[in-house]
Amino acid sequence: MNKNNSPLLELKNIHKKFGKVIAIKNVNLKLYSGEKLCIIGPSGSGKSTLLRTINFLETIDQGQIFFQGKEVGYVYKKGKRILDKAKNISTLRAEIGMVFQHFHLFPHMTVLENVMEGPRTVQKKSKDEAKQIALDMLSKVGLLNKKDVYPVCLSGGQKQRVAIARALAMKPKLMLFDEPTSALDPELVGEVFEAIKKLAEEGMTMIIVTHQMGFAKEMADRVIFMENGEIIAQAQSKEFFSSSNMPKRIQSFLNKILE
Amino acid sequence: MILGLLFFLFIFLIPIAGECLSLYQQGEQALAMGNLAKAKHIFYKIPPFVNKQKNPDFLKARLLLARLYYNQKKYNLAQKECLTILKYFPNHKETKSLLHEIQNLNQPVIIQFFKDTYKYLPALLKGTLMTLILVLFTMLVSPFGGLLIALGRISRFYPLSSLCWCIIWLFRGTPLLLQLFFIYYGLPALGITLKPLTAAFLGLGLNYSAYLAEIIRAGIQSIDAGQMEAALALGMTYSQAMRRIIIPQTYKRIIPPIANEFIALIKDTALVSTIAMVELMRSADQLFNTYFDVKILILAGLIYLILTSIFTLIFEKVERKVGAYEQK
Numbered sequence A: 001m002n003k004n005n006s007p008l009l010e011l012k013n014i015h016k017k018f019g020k021v022i023a024i025k026n027v028n029l030k031l032y033s034g035e036k037l038c039i040i041g042p043s044g045s046g047k048s049t050l051l052r053t054i055n056f057l058e059t060i061d062q063g064q065i066f067f068q069g070k071e072v073g074y075v076y077k078k079g080k081r082i083l084d085k086a087k088n089i090s091t092l093r094a095e096i097g098m099v100f101q102h103f104h105l106f107p108h109m110t111v112l113e114n115v116m117e118g119p120r121t122v123q124k125k126s127k128d129e130a131k132q133i134a135l136d137m138l139s140k141v142g143l144l145n146k147k148d149v150y151p152v153c154l155s156g157g158q159k160q161r162v163a164i165a166r167a168l169a170m171k172p173k174l175m176l177f178d179e180p181t182s183a184l185d186p187e188l189v190g191e192v193f194e195a196i197k198k199l200a201e202e203g204m205t206m207i208i209v210t211h212q213m214g215f216a217k218e219m220a221d222r223v224i225f226m227e228n229g230e231i232i233a234q235a236q237s238k239e240f241f242s243s244s245n246m247p248k249r250i251q252s253f254l255n256k257i258l259e
Numbered sequence B: 001m002i003l004g005l006l007f008f009l010f011i012f013l014i015p016i017a018g019e020c021l022s023l024y025q026q027g028e029q030a031l032a033m034g035n036l037a038k039a040k041h042i043f044y045k046i047p048p049f050v051n052k053q054k055n056p057d058f059l060k061a062r063l064l065l066a067r068l069y070y071n072q073k074k075y076n077l078a079q080k081e082c083l084t085i086l087k088y089f090p091n092h093k094e095t096k097s098l099l100h101e102i103q104n105l106n107q108p109v110i111i112q113f114f115k116d117t118y119k120y121l122p123a124l125l126k127g128t129l130m131t132l133i134l135v136l137f138t139m140l141v142s143p144f145g146g147l148l149i150a151l152g153r154i155s156r157f158y159p160l161s162s163l164c165w166c167i168i169w170l171f172r173g174t175p176l177l178l179q180l181f182f183i184y185y186g187l188p189a190l191g192i193t194l195k196p197l198t199a200a201f202l203g204l205g206l207n208y209s210a211y212l213a214e215i216i217r218a219g220i221q222s223i224d225a226g227q228m229e230a231a232l233a234l235g236m237t238y239s240q241a242m243r244r245i246i247i248p249q250t251y252k253r254i255i256p257p258i259a260n261e262f263i264a265l266i267k268d269t270a271l272v273s274t275i276a277m278v279e280l281m282r283s284a285d286q287l288f289n290t291y292f293d294v295k296i297l298i299l300a301g302l303i304y305l306i307l308t309s310i311f312t313l314i315f316e317k318v319e320r321k322v323g324a325y326e327q328k
C-alpha cells in the first residue's frame, strides 16, 4: 500500500445521534485503495451506522467524508452546511457497493435480473451489456446455474453471493459488508467468505463488519474495534490479534466471541 | 268580507277551470277519481282528426284506455282499442307492441318470457354499455390517481402530505352520492357547470382514487425498508427505486383489496343515475316506469351479476399471475 497517495476514503470527526442516542462519536478513519478493513465490536456499538454514513444511507450530524479526495454528501452555502443534491448522493452510492446482513435481494426479479438491475437502471447500460456484466459477476460467485430462478428458491448463502454479485456489477471502487454472514446457517458461511476472499485477492478495497474473528484475521489488513460509537482501538491485523498488551475490554469481547 | 269574496271567486272559477281543460285532461281527471266509465265516455268524444290533422290526444287517450284494459286483463277490449288506434296511426310503435303482446298472450310462459326479454334487452344493453364505460374509465384512472395521492401522502414534504391526507379524508368520509350531487348540482352555484358524463367521471375518479390511495400507501409501507435501502445503495434515485423495486412488489398485496373496490365500483356506478346519466340502473328504471314489469329489474340484476362475475374472474387471474415469484 502506498500511503503517500491520498486515501480512497477519509472520515473526519464524524458524529451521529439518533435522538438522544449517540451512535457515532468522533470517528476518524483513512482507507487506502486496495486496503481491507475489518470493524469489530459489540452489538449496538455503531458499526452498521458507521458503514451506512459512508454512502449516506444515514446523514451525519458533524464531520466530513472525503471520497477519492473530494468531500461528499454536503455542500456549503454562505457558511452553512447543507445536504448535497439527491442526484450527487446517488452518484456517490453507485461507486460504493454495499452488502447487507439480510441480503435484500429484489424478490420480484430473477437472480440475473437482480444483478442486471444496477447497470440497467442506474448506469443506463444496454440490455446486452448489462446481461454480459451480470453473467460475469454470477460466474465469479459461482451461481451461473441459478441465473433464472427467483431469490425465494435460493439458500441464504446463495442469496448473499447474489447480493455480492449485484453490488459488483456496478464496478464499485469500494465495497461495504455489514455482517454478511450473521444471518446464515454455519455451514453456509464458508461459501460467502470464499466469494469475499476472491474479491479481496483481486484487489478490491473493502470494509467488513464481522463477528467472525477467524475471517477477520485472515482477511484484514487492519482491524478497528468499536464501542459506544467510538473507535477504541485500531491496529494492523497481525498486531491486533497477537498483541499482548491488548486492552482488557477487547480481550474479554474476543473471548466471548470465540467461545 | 274578504273570505266571502274569495268563496265567491272560488265557486265562480271552478266551472271556468273545468272548461279550460282539454277533453283528454278531463278524462284523466275522471280516471284519477276512479271513474273508468266516465273517462271512457269523455275519451270517446275526442276526434281522431282536428282541422284535418291527426290528433295526438286521440292517440294518447285510446292508448291509455288500452293499457288500463290490459292491466285489468280485459284483453278483448284492449285489443279493440289498439286496432282503432292503428287505423289512424298505422305506424305507432308502442301500440303495435302492446297489440303484439295481447296477441302473444296465448303462447307458453317461457316463450313470452324470452319475447319480453328481447323487448327490454336493447335498452338495458345500451345502459350496460354506459355502465361499462364508467367502470373502465374509473378502473384505468383511479390506480394512477391513487398512486399519486399515496406518494404524496408518504412524502416528507409536509404541505403535500397534509393535502393528500385531506383529499383521502374528504372523499372517504362522505357518501359518494353526496359527492356526485355536489359536483353536478352544487358546482354550478360556483359558476362551474359540468356535463353529466364529466361530473360522473370526476366523482367516481376522485372517490375511487382516494380509496385506492390508502390501499396503495399501506402496500408501499408494507414492503421491507431494506428493499428501499438496497435500491438506494445501488445508486438509484428515490423515484427509480419506487418505480423499479418498491411499487412492483406491492402489486401482489394490493391487487386483492383493489379488486374488491372495483367490484363495489360496478355497483356504485348505479349512483350516477341520479345525475342524469342513463346507465344500466337508469335504463331499468325508465323501462320499469313504462311497463311496470318486474322482469326488467330481474334482468338488470342479472346483468350486474354477469359484470361482477366476469371482473371477479379476471382479477383472480391477474392475482395468480403477479404473485408467481413467491412460489418455489
Ligand SMILES: Nc1ncnc2c1ncn2[C@@H]1O[C@H](COP(=O)(O)OP(=O)(O)O)[C@@H](O)[C@H]1O
Pocket: A018, A021, A022, A023, A041, A042, A043, A044, A045, A046, A047, A048, A049, A050
Ligand atoms: N434508525 C435508528 N434509529 C434510532 N436509533 C438507531 C437507529 N439505528 C441505530 N440506532 C442506534 O444506534 C446505535 C448503534 O447501532 P448500530 O450502528 O446498528 O450498531 P451495531 O451495528 O454495531 O450493532 C444503537 O444504540 C442503536 O440502537
Ligand SMILES: [Mg+2]
Pocket: A047, A048, A049, A179
Ligand atoms: Mg449492525
